[in-house]
Amino acid sequence: MPLSEPLHQAGEHPRDYARLWKERSGGKVVGYFCSYTPQELISAARALPFRIWSSGADISRADSHLQAYSCSLVRGALEDALAGRLDFLDGAAFPHTCDSIMRLSDIWRMNTHFGFHADLVMPVKLNTDSAAEYMTAVLHRFRSDLEKGLGVNITDQRLHEAIQDWNRVRRLLGSLYARRAGDPSSLGAAELHQVFRAAMVMEPRASARALEALIHSLPAAKPDRRPAGVPIILSGGLCGMPDIHQVVEAAGGRVVWDDFCTGARYFEGLVDESEEPVAALARRLLTRVVCPAKHTGIHSRGHYLLDKVRQQGARGVVFLYLKFCDPHAFDHPYLKAMLDEEGIPSMLIEVEDATGAEGQLRTRLEAFMEMV
Amino acid sequence: MGEDGRVLDPDREKRKIKADKRMREIMAEYYIEAKTPREQRGKPIAWITSGGPVEPLHVMDVIPVYPENYGAMIGASKMGVGLCETAEEMGYSRDLCSYARADIASATVNGGPIGGLPEPDMLICCNNICGTVLKWYEVQARYFNVPLFIFDTPITHTRFDDDMRRYVKRQSKEYIAFLERVCGKPFDQDRMKVVGELSLEGQALWQEILETTMHKPAPMTCFDAFFHLAMIVTLRGTQTAVDYYKMLLAEMRERVAQGIGMLAEEKYRLVWDNIPIWYRMRWLSEKFMARSACLVADTYTSGWTGWLPGADRNDFLGFMGESYARIFLNSGTDLMAENILRMVEKYHADGVVFHSNRSCKPYSLGQYDIQRIVQEKMGIPTLMIEADMVDERSFAESQIDTRIDAFIEMLG
Ligand code: SF4
Numbered sequence: 174m175p176l177s178e179p180l181h182q183a184g185e186h187p188r189d190y191a192r193l194w195k196e197r198s199g200g201k202v203v204g205y206f207c208s209y210t211p212q213e214l215i216s217a218a219r220a221l222p223f224r225i226w227s228s229g230a231d232i233s234r235a236d237s238h239l240q241a242y243s244c245s246l247v248r249g250a251l252e253d254a255l256a257g258r259l260d261f262l263d264g265a266a267f268p269h270t271c272d273s274i275m276r277l278s279d280i281w282r283m284n285t286h287f288g289f290h291a292d293l294v295m296p297v298k299l300n301t302d303s304a305a306e307y308m309t310a311v312l313h314r315f316r317s318d319l320e321k322g323l324g325v326n327i328t329d330q331r332l333h334e335a336i337q338d339w340n341r342v343r344r345l346l347g348s349l350y351a352r353r354a355g356d357p358s359s360l361g362a363a364e365l366h367q368v369f370r371a372a373m374v375m376e377p378r379a380s381a382r383a384l385e386a387l388i389h390s391l392p393a394a395k396p397d398r399r400p401a402g403v404p405i406i407l408s409g410g411l412c413g414m415p416d417i418h419q420v421v422e423a424a425g426g427r428v429v430w431d432d433f434c435t436g437a438r439y440f441e442g443l444v445d446e447s448e449e450p451v452a453a454l455a456r457r458l459l460t461r462v463v464c465p466a467k468h469t470g471i472h473s474r475g476h477y478l479l480d481k482v483r484q485q486g487a488r489g490v491v492f493l494y495l496k497f498c499d500p501h502a503f504d505h506p507y508l509k510a511m512l513d514e515e516g517i518p519s520m521l522i523e524v525e526d527a528t529g530a531e532g533q534l535r536t537r538l539e540a541f542m543e544m545v
Numbered sequence: 546m547g548e549d550g551r552v553l554d555p556d557r558e559k560r561k562i563k564a565d566k567r568m569r570e571i572m573a574e575y576y577i578e579a580k581t582p583r584e585q586r587g588k589p590i591a592w593i594t595s596g597g598p599v600e601p602l603h604v605m606d607v608i609p610v611y612p613e614n615y616g617a618m619i620g621a622s623k624m625g626v627g628l629c630e631t632a633e634e635m636g637y638s639r640d641l642c643s644y645a646r647a648d649i650a651s652a653t654v655n656g657g658p659i660g661g662l663p664e665p666d667m668l669i670c671c672n673n674i675c676g677t678v679l680k681w682y683e684v685q686a687r688y689f690n691v692p693l694f695i696f697d698t699p700i701t702h703t704r705f706d707d708d709m710r711r712y713v714k715r716q717s718k719e720y721i722a723f724l725e726r727v728c729g730k731p732f733d734q735d736r737m738k739v740v741g742e743l744s745l746e747g748q749a750l751w752q753e754i755l756e757t758t759m760h761k762p763a764p765m766t767c768f769d770a771f772f773h774l775a776m777i778v779t780l781r782g783t784q785t786a787v788d789y790y791k792m793l794l795a796e797m798r799e800r801v802a803q804g805i806g807m808l809a810e811e812k813y814r815l816v817w818d819n820i821p822i823w824y825r826m827r828w829l830s831e832k833f834m835a836r837s838a839c840l841v842a843d844t845y846t847s848g849w850t851g852w853l854p855g856a857d858r859n860d861f862l863g864f865m866g867e868s869y870a871r872i873f874l875n876s877g878t879d880l881m882a883e884n885i886l887r888m889v890e891k892y893h894a895d896g897v898v899f900h901s902n903r904s905c906k907p908y909s910l911g912q913y914d915i916q917r918i919v920q921e922k923m924g925i926p927t928l929m930i931e932a933d934m935v936d937e938r939s940f941a942e943s944q945i946d947t948r949i950d951a952f953i954e955m956l957g
C-alpha cells in the first residue's frame with residue numbers, strides 16, 4: 174500500500190521536507206542526534222526537530238576531521254554538514270551519549286556555522302536521585318539555551334502542548350507497530366521503515382494526522398490468519414538504519430519487535446501530561462528503555478530483551494550494529510549469553526555503513542531463519 | 546659490564562635515571578601486597594579507572610588496583626596481542642579499546658606479566674576519561690559479581706556549570722556512603738584530610754618533576770615520564786608516592802644543575818600527544834634519540850596534575866568531584882588544543898607528535914583539528930602516527946619509521 178504524500182516525502186527525502194517546511198512556515202530547524210534529545214522542547218520553541226543521520230554520500234571532507242575508526246553515522250553526518258547538504262539547519266543539539274558523538278559535537282561546533290549549538294551534557298547513570306535532579310537541570314538549561322539561541326520564549330503552556338503532540342505521535346507509532354506485527358501483510362516493511370524515518374523529522378501535528386490516516390486505512394486484521402514468517406526481534410543501534418525490516422522479511426522472518434533507537438526505543442514510554450513539564454520530560458528520559466551508552470543497571474538491557482522475546486513469542490534475535498560503535502559492541506557478548514541460556518538463537522550483523530548493506534545481509538539472514 | 550654481561554656505554558650510563566630502581570621496587574611491593582591472598586592481606590581490593598577519585602579508598606584501607614596500569618604493563622611486555630585475541634574469541638570486537646580487551650581477557654585467564662590482577666571486592670568507575678570505562682566496568686561487575694560505583698562526571702565542552710558542580714558534589718557523598726556500606730565501617734574525615742594533603746603534594750611534586758624538562762637540555766624525556774607516571778596513578782594519596790617523587794625531583798634538579806640531559810645532543814624539542822605506544826616505547830625513544838629529537842613534554846602524564854589550582858585544602862571532598870570532572874581529557878577539543886599550545890610555548894617545542902590511538906576515541910577524535918590549530922597558530926611541523934597503545938597489530942613499523950624521518954627533516 175503506498176503511503177500518503179507527506180509520510181512518503183518526509184521518509185524518502187527528509188532534507189527536502191525540512192526545507193519546504195521552513196519555507197512555508199518561516200520557522201527554524203534544529204538538527205539533533207540521538208533519541209535522548211527532548212524534541213518537545215525544540216517544538217515548544219516553535220522549531221522543527223530534525224533527526225540527523227548520514228545521507229550515505231561518499232566521505233571526503235569529514236576525513237580531515239575524523240579518523241577512519243569512527244562510525245559511519247558520525248562521519249556521514251559531518252560530511253553532510255560540511256558539504257552543505259544540511260544548509261537548512263539553524264543549529265544542532267548534541268545529547269551526551271557515546272564518545273564519538275561527544276567529539277563530533279566539538280568538531281561540529283568548531284567547523285560549521287549553523288549558529289545555534291547546544292550540548293545536553295546529560296547524566297550517564299540514570300538510576301540515582303542526584304542523576305534525576307541533574308537531568309532535570311540539564312533540561313532547564315536546554316530550555317533557556319533554546320530561548321536565547323532562537324530568540325523565543327518557551328512558555329509552560331507551549332511546552333505542555335508540545336508534550337501532548339509528541340505523546341500522540343509516540344502512541345500512534347506504537348499502535349501502528351503493534352498492528353503490523355500481528356499482520357505484516359497490512360503494511361509493507363519498506364513503508365514501515367519510511368514511516369519511522371518520517372516521524373523523526375516531521376512536525377509532530379502533521380505527522381500525527383498522517384499516521385492516524387494511515388492506521389485508518391489499514392485493512393482490518395484477520396484474527397484467524399496466522400502471520401507467516403519466523404518471529405524475530407531486532408536489537409542494536411543502526412543510527413542510520415538500512416531497510417532492515419524488509420531484508421528480514423525477504424529472508425523469511427517477521428519482525429515482531431525491535432530494540433533500536435530509531436524504532437521502539439523511540440516511541441516506548443510517554444511523558445506524563447499531568448506533571449510539571451520539564452520534570453515530566455526528565456522522568457521519561459530516566460525511565461525509558463535504556464540505550465547502551467547509559468546506565469540503569471548491569472543487566473537492564475538483557476532483561477528487557479528477554480522480556481520482549483517472551484512477550485512477543487520471538488524465536489530468534491538479530492543484532493545489528495554499526496562498525497566502530499563501542500557501546501553496542503560491549504553489550505553484545507552478555508546479551509548473547511543471556512539468550513543462549515534461554516535457548517534463543519541469535520546472530521550478529523555488523524555493517525560498515527548503514528546504507529547499501531542489504532545484499533550481503535540477505536544470504537546470512539536466510540541461513541539464520543532456516544536454523545531457527 | 547651490566548648484569549647480563551653486555552658492555553655498557555659509559556655516556557649512556559651517566560644519563561640513566563638512578564631513581565628508576567627504587568620505582569621498580571615500589572611497584573613490585575605494591576603488586577605483591579595486592580596479590581597476597583585475601584586472608585593474609587586483610588584489606589579489600591577495588592578496581593578503579595585511572596582518572597578515578599582514589600583518595601577515599603586509601604582512607605578506607607582499600608587497596609586500589611588499576612586495570613589501565615596493568616594494560617600498560619601488558620602492552621609494554623608485548624602480551625597485548627594474545628590477550629586481545631582472547632577477548633575477541635569471547636565476542637568482544639577488535640575495534641574496542643585494547644586496555645578493556647586486555648583486561649577482560651586477563652581476568653578470565655589470569656594473563657599478563659604478573660599472572661592477572663587480584664580479584665576485586667568492588668569496582669569504581671569514573672567516566673571522566675571515556676564512555677568505554679562504563680561499559681568495561683559493567684562487564685567486570687557481571688563477571689565478578691561485585692558492587693559497582695559509577696562516578697559520573699559531565700564533560701566541559703565549553704562550560705562547567707553550577708548544575709554539574711552540584712551533581713558531582715552529591716556523588717562524592719554517595720561514593721562515601723557506598724564505601725561505608727561495602728567496607729562495613731564509618732568513613733574517617735580526619736584521615737581524609739591527611740590523604741588529601743598527600744594526594745595534592747604528590748601531584749605538585751609530579752608537576753615540578755615534569756617541569757624540569759623546561760630546562761635545556763631536558764634532564765629526562767616523556768618516555769621517562771611515562772614510566773614514572775605509574776606512581777601518581779597507582780599510589781596517589783600515599784606517603785610512598787610523595788617520598789619517591791621527592792627523591793626523583795632531587796635527582797632531576799641535580800641533573801639540571803650539572804647540565805646532564807637525557808640526550809647526548811638535544812637538537813629538537815618535541816611535545817607528545819596521547820597515550821604511549823607501550824610495546825614500542827624503546828623503539829620510538831631510540832628512534833627519536835638517534836635523530837637528536839627530545840620529547841620534552843606530553844599531554845598524557847600531565848593529566849594527573851591538572852586540578853591543582855582549584856584545590857581547597859580544607860575541604861578535599863568538597864572539590865574532589867569538580868577536580869576529577871575537569872581533567873583535560875574531559876573537556877572540549879578546542880580546550881585540548883589550547884592545552885597543547887600552552888605546552889609548546891612553555892617547553893619551547895619545535896614540533897608536536899600526535900599518536901592517533903584507535904583504542905581511545907575521546908583522546909583521538911578531534912586530533913586532526915588540534916593538529917591544524919597547532920600548525921596555524923604556532924607554525925611548527927606536526928606528525929600524526931596512526932597506531933594503538935596495546936594492540937601491536939595496528940602498528941605499521943616501516944611506514945611510521947619513514948614518517949618520523951620525514952618529520953625530523955621538516956624540523957630543519
Ligand atoms: S552508532 Fe554507536 S558510535 Fe555511532 S553515534 Fe550511534 S552510539 Fe555512537
Ligand code: SF4
Nearest residue numbers: 642674675677904905
Ligand atoms: S577508551 Fe581511552 S580513556 Fe577509555 S579506557 Fe580506553 S584508552 Fe583509556
